[in-house]
Amino acid sequence: MKLDPLLQPESLAVVGISLSNPFNPANVIYHKNNLRYDARTYCVNPRGGTLFGDPVYKSISQVPGKIDCAVLSIRADLVPAAIEECIENEVGGAIIISGGFAETGRIDLQNQVAALAHEHNFPVIGPNCLGIFSPPSIDTFFLPSERLVTPRKGNVALLSQSGGILVDMMIKLTQEGVGISRTVSIGNKAVIDEIDLLFYLDSDPKTSVIGLYLEGFSEGRGRDFVTFMEQASRPVVLLKAGKTPGGSRAVSSHTASIAGDYPVFREVIRQSGALEAQNEAEFVSYCESLSCCKETTAERVCIITASGGHGAMASDGCFNAGIEVAQIPEDDIQELQPQLSKSVQAIASLNNPIDLTGSAGDNDFYTATRFFLEKDYVDAVILLLLPYLPAISTDIGARIASVAMQYNKPVITYMPHVDRYVMFIEGFESNGLAVAHSVEGAVHMVRAMNRRRS
């Protein structure tokens, strides 16, 4: 099935507009797209008339011109007929926002939609979903724009079985300065599911990392996911919910009792090369890190820190994550020392972790970072920066970014995230470097680069 009409439509019909209730989801979707997005937008209600001066069409067939994407926000029992109408009028695909299908026991209604779609090779997203956010073409989320943060333009695509989690992740990625290419809320995935969209996004020039929130694959689709991963060119980060068994059943075989649904999932996903995040924070860290440095591995790191405690914590984190803290040759220590500022030379500890101490300033961090990025025995630098230290300035992000670019090796920075330090953080993020909220988060980011590759 062709997904372009859904993800990059030139025209959009919103079916189910209300003539009396401005908070109706269809109205929010219509106005949002009409005012802010590129797709030519029409609204449909059987009663016709006008909405703020725009014509309301009585049916899909009455809309002048070709419709790429129809957004259906109507009662569930009216959906099959609307899908038929879309197919008759050669609409490119449909997004069913409405709930009231399998999730409320109306599997029959959902099957009816699926059968129609498959028979006519007609792509359908949903039902029971928020639909698609794919700027600059469309945004079918029925959430008023002023209530949301505005996502940054970028290369992370998100797919989610839950609309709520999807919006949360978009907010969190935006807060971390991570840009988004497209996101799809797949809802009940009656027709198009995460696997179809993974194939689409894997060849999307705007996307270089794919994040997936999943409760579970449909029957047998887990195997298709593994097949997808075998040829995927983009890294996939995955967050799963529903890991704990809902109820205990008596199982009389060891295999069945040990290899529960989640243990199987975890093992197979790890083998597939996808990266499973254990929680939302990890998910965001992984997406951020891979969006900055997608093609590298970071098996041996150099930790550069302003505090011994932070260095020790990062060291422990690396050890537990199977990341090597590189051994620094004595000659190199001797060579680096005189390049540091006088006050630091005497007190710095130059065995990895490199503790430049609280006396260190921008120049010391810049010098040490450049020194180690140049070395073959270092794949990446973890920089633990404390912006409250007197000799550190807001220029540091831009300076470190310039040297990271020069050597094309990842530099992951930790900095405490409070409003006061926003300028420090943005100095890194706006120059394409990932910044973690915690020392542990910085280690996660490095770990993400070392996922298994097939």
Next chain:
Amino acid sequence: MKKRIQELLERARNVGWMMEPDARELLKLYNLPVTMFHWVHTREDALKAAADIGYPVVTKIVSPKIMHKSDAGGVRVGISNDEELSRAYDDLSRLVGFDGIIVDQMARGTELIVGAKHDPQFGMVVLTGIGGTAVEIYKDVAIRMAPFSNDTAREALSSLTGSSLLTGYRGGEAVNMEKLVHLMVHFSELAVDLEKNIESIDLNPVMCNAKDALIADARILLKEVQHT
């Protein structure tokens, strides 16, 4: 599928699981190595079987009413002479649903569990782990989608926390890796072949030593037949 395999499956379907002699026969049809055994129905035949296998032997109840043989007191290990064997036979013959006993070679080595089950998302998967009674406590297992190659089998074994037990830890005997890998790969093929019929299989224990990897017991649970 071979006719004999279908017969074995059909017979097991009536009870929901496959009795050990049939399970062993099924495994042999797939070229999987099982310990040397005889299924006997008289004391005399039991003694002959032991003479053929050589002491020590293990005896196990065969009964359609007893799936968990150990729990029902239906297993005797370390039987080392005719007298003990006769007594074991008499004891086991009093258990419910008695349909003879298995006289089994007493294999030694590291105990592994190799199992298969149908997963709703990923289809047939094979589990390999360090076995013994604590398997459910430590859960030191690797799970891979079936079927798989020799390389995947080796990788799965090396991913176990206890993998050094297999390669010879502190002077311990290393297991015959080639035979173990061979067993796992063939088993993964069996799992896929029988996907439609089988809910889960436990090969537990698989006894591994320097010479051999032998299946010493097998539990095969069948899928419930859909009554339409």
